[in-house]
Amino acid sequence: xxxxxxxxxxxxxxxxxxxxxxxxxxxxxxxxxxxxxxxxxxxxxxxxxxxxxxxxxxxxxxxxxxxxxxxxxxxxxxxxxxxxxxxxxxxxxxxxxxxxxxxxxxxxxxxxxxxxxxxxxxxxxxxxxxxxxxxxxxxxxxxx
Numbered sequence: 448x449x450x451x452x453x454x455x456x457x458x459x460x461x462x463x464x465x466x467x468x469x470x471x472x473x474x475x476x477x478x479x480x481x482x483x484x485x486x487x488x489x490x491x492x493x494x495x496x497x498x499x500x501x502x503x504x505x506x507x508x509x510x511x512x513x514x515x516x517x518x519x520x521x522x523x524x525x526x527x528x529x530x531x532x533x534x535x536x537x538x539x540x541x542x543x544x545x546x547x548x549x550x551x552x553x554x555x556x557x558x559x560x561x562x563x564x565x566x567x568x569x570x571x572x573x574x575x576x577x578x579x580x581x582x583x584x585x586x587x588x589x590x591x
C-alpha cells in the first residue's frame with residue numbers, strides 16, 4: 448500500500464514531466480495544481496490546468512490539446528507508479544433530479560454529475576479569466 452507522501456511525490460513527478468512535455472504548446476497553460484483525498488483512495492485525485500483566457504481554453508479544447516494533456520498526465524502518473532485502478536471509473540448512482548444548480552453552465556453540470564457518478568482521477572481545465580470573473584481572482588473561493 449502506498450503512503451500519502453509517496454503518492455504525493457508520484458503525482459508531483461508526473462505533473463512535472465507533463466508540464467515539461469507541454470512547455471512549448473500554444474495556447475500555453477499558465478498554472479496547474481492538484482488536490483484530493485488520494486491518501487484514502489487513489490481515485491480521489493483532481494488535477495487542474497489553467498489557461499490565461501477563456502479563448503485560450505476554447506482553442507485548446509477545439510484543437511485537442513486538452514485531450515492530449517489529459518492522456519499524457521494519466522500516462523505519466525501510471526509510468527511513475529500511480530495505481531492503474533484509479534483511472535477506472537467506479538459507477539455510483541447519482542439522482543440529478545434532486546440536485547439544484549445555481550448559475551451553472553450545462554458543461555459544469557455535466558462535469559459535476561460525471562465526477563459524482565464516475566469516481567476516478569479527474570483532470571480539469573479552467574482559466575484565470577473565469578476565476579477573476581466568478582471569484583474576483585480568489586482561487587480558494589472559485590474551487591470550493
